[in-house]
Amino acid sequence: MRDSQNIKETLARLENVSKCYGKLRALDSLSLSVNAGEMLALLGPNGAGKTTAVSLLLNLIEADSGRVSLFDQNPKELSARQRIGVMLQSAELPETLRVSELIALTQSYYQKKRAVAEICEMAGVADLLPRFYGKLSGGQQRRVQFALAICAKVDILFLDEPTVGLDIEAREAMWQCLRKLVAEGCAIVLTTHYLEEAEALADRVMVIAHGSVIAEGSVESIRSRVSLRRIRCVSQIEIEKIKQWPGIESASHDGQYLMIQTQDAELVTRRLLNEDETLQQLEIKRAGLAEAFLELTREQVK
Numbered sequence: 641m642r643d644s645q646n647i648k649e650t651l652a653r654l655e656n657v658s659k660c661y662g663k664l665r666a667l668d669s670l671s672l673s674v675n676a677g678e679m680l681a682l683l684g685p686n687g688a689g690k691t692t693a694v695s696l697l698l699n700l701i702e703a704d705s706g707r708v709s710l711f712d713q714n715p716k717e718l719s720a721r722q723r724i725g726v727m728l729q730s731a732e733l734p735e736t737l738r739v740s741e742l743i744a745l746t747q748s749y750y751q752k753k754r755a756v757a758e759i760c761e762m763a764g765v766a767d768l769l770p771r772f773y774g775k776l777s778g779g780q781q782r783r784v785q786f787a788l789a790i791c792a793k794v795d796i797l798f799l800d801e802p803t804v805g806l807d808i809e810a811r812e813a814m815w816q817c818l819r820k821l822v823a824e825g826c827a828i829v830l831t832t833h834y835l836e837e838a839e840a841l842a843d844r845v846m847v848i849a850h851g852s853v854i855a856e857g858s859v860e861s862i863r864s865r866v867s868l869r870r871i872r873c874v875s876q877i878e879i880e881k882i883k884q885w886p887g888i889e890s891a892s893h894d895g896q897y898l899m900i901q902t903q904d905a906e907l908v909t910r911r912l913l914n915e916d917e918t919l920q921q922l923e924i925k926r927a928g929l930a931e932a933f934l935e936l937t938r939e940q941v942k
């Protein structure tokens with residue numbers, strides 16, 4: 641684990657920012673900071689406001705109120721923008737340019753360029769260099785978009801759902817690369833719907849819903865905020881019967897195992913043991929990030 645005790649420099653900030661699209665309030669006095677060298681995951685259901693928050697830092701849109709700063713500057717400033725790399729959900733790049741030309745063009749924007757060989761290795765695009773961008777597959781285009789985001793040594797990388805459309809091997813390779821970049825000192829703002837991705841990579845997680853931050857902290861601290869527990873065991877009790885018990889959120893089978901989710905692990909465990917003397921392999925765990933996320937966002941709707 642990286643040293644989280646040290647107070648890190650804040651590189652980018654949204655302070656009490658609100659943003660409306662017509663009557664729709666996409667961000668409601670939201671505050672967010674990105675610290676040097678951290679991997680920050682932004683999570684939230686569709687329409688929560690994640691892309692809007694990132695777009696403000698990228699100077700793609702303007703806030704109605706509140707303060708937006710990138711390296712203590714207005715995100716419009718070229719000197720601030722030259723310190724960030726970006727990979728958005730949809731990228732429209734000239735289809736008739738070769739990958740090598742796209743890399744050279746993007747690099748021309750930056751001072752601290754990375755060597756092309758290094759970019760190729762990090763993004764897995766060596767074999768794509770001579771190819772026309774428009775002729776690549778969706779997954780190959782995503783890799784090229786990532787290569788463009790890392791074509792210089794930047795201080796913050798903004799990655800909006802970067803592994804969507806990648807096969808398992810390419811996703812693993814990107815994860816490794818992201819870990820390496822953070823180890824080098826680069827901060828990463830990762831927007832993702834893959835909770836296992838946030839769980840595997842993030843130092844800090846912000847859960848956004850309805851334009852506000854509803855939870856923030858390490859993956860572990862977010863998990864510990866929810867009382868949901870997972871019980872796993874081998875039991876002869878019928879699943880339909882268990883579903884009727886008080887305190888059961890869900891019950892299902894996974895192979896030979898009975899899987900239960902509950903807010904009251906003690907109550908349910910006591911009943912399981914009372915009703916089944918043959919019960920085996922009992923295991924109780926805190927919910928994963930996925931369950932915590934669902935519970936947190938469900939609470940918001942209540």
Ligand SMILES: Nc1ncnc2c1ncn2[C@@H]1O[C@H](COP(=O)(O)OP(=O)(O)OP(=O)(O)O)[C@@H](O)[C@H]1O
Nearest residue numbers: 661664665666684685686687688689690691692693
């Ligand atoms: N250009 C726009 N015009 C009108 N409404 C918009 C615009 N962009 C976003 N919105 C609305 O603002 C809200 C927040 O959208 P945003 O794209 O920030 O959410 P998100 O958390 O990134 O969602 P997703 O996970 O689906 O990408 C949504 O209700 C969306 O429909």
